[in-house]
Amino acid sequence: MVGVFRRSFSFPNKTPAKPSLSHHVRSISLPCRSHPLIFQLKDEIANLNSWSLNSDPRTAAWICDGLSRLKTVHNHLDDILNLPQTQESLRRHHHWIDKLLEHFLRFVDVYGIFQTLILTLKEEHSAAQVAMRRRDQEKIALYVKSRKRLARQMAKLVSTVQKKPKITVQGQGGVTPDLAAVIEEVIRVTMTVSLAVFNGIAESFGTRKVWTWTGLDRVSKKMKKSAEEEKGIKEFREIGSENLRELKKKGKEETRIEMKKMRDLEDWITDIESESQRVFRSLISARVSLLNALSQQQELQK
Known part of the structure; x- marks a missing residue:
């Protein structure tokens, strides 16, 4: 009886319970662990989200900062x-890659058009400064028209970014949830920054709405008009x-102030052009990486 008791008491202690449990934990956790680069990308996206929630007046510096952060996200x-x-x-998942490629191609096309528009603005802005020094009102009037035309073209870019449905990339078998979610977030913040830039310039150069009101609507309409005037980018607005049309009526000091604003704005236009070009290149680079994955998959199928 004693021997049986000893055998039944000691047998469970020989069971390798802990090694079995340890092996089980490793088999579940290791394949699901995210790469450190994904955590870094999430941090950059969080910074960009903080940027978009900034309630301060929109400035050219704010736009450049957003473009710079967006470039870092895509890198x-x-x-x-x-x-x-x-x-x-x-x-x-070649079908999923095809959808992502379509989405990235749209962003590449939009920023390519934006590059052309901002370069045209830069050239016309420089010509307008010469016209201001010569007080050539006719050429200044042409510059004002070109800005309105640019506002309409920027509004079209806004529509292009908005009209496409959002691509949902989650739920792809074999793709980690973290990777799928972070790509979806990159697409979302790219739309956010793009709309801020394009809409900001469109509102800055667009024709101001003429508000009319009578009686009890007077205060409400005034408030709406004030809000309308605050739209856009500060330096552009x-x-x-x-002010440009009435340049001949201004004195030397007023003209000097306006010309300084024009020079400062030219510098900001150059900065926006440079930052948007970096975003454009990073978008192309990310799309090429997706194309590489697709081409390798097609080669394996041959």
Whole structure:
């Protein structure tokens, strides 16, 4: 009886319970662990979200900062897309890659058009400064018209960014949830920054609405008009069409102030052009990485 008791008492202690549990935990956790680059990208996206929630007046510096942050986000995404494990994961989902490529192509096209428009604005802005020094009202009037035309073209870019439905990338088998979610977030913040830039310039140069009111609507309409005048980018908005048209009526000091604003704005236009060009290149780079994954998948199928 004693021997049986000893055998039944000691047998459970020989069972390797802990090694079995440890092996089980490793088999579940390791394949699901996110790459450190994904955490870095999430931090950059969070910074960009904070930027978009800034309630201060929209300025050219704010726009440049947003474009710079967006470029950093896409650079991080490109690094992730070039990881061997990411390429292997993407190669099994060519239909999903096709949708992402379409989305990135839209952004590339939009920023390509924006590059052309901002370069045209820069040239016309420089010509307008010469016209201001010569007090050539006819050429200044042409510049005012060109700004309105630019506002309409920027509004079209806004519509292009908005009209496409959002691509949902989650739920793809074989793709980690973190990777799918972070790509969706990159697409979302790209739309946010793009709309801020394009809509900001469109509102700055667009024709002001003429508000009419009578009686009890007077105060309400005034408030709406004030809100309308605050739209756009501060440095762009400060050089109003009315001020340019009435240049001949201004004295030397007023003209000097307006010309300084024009020089400052030219510098900001150059900065926006440079930052948007960096975004354009980062978008192309990320799209090329997606194309590489797709081409490798097609080669494997041959």
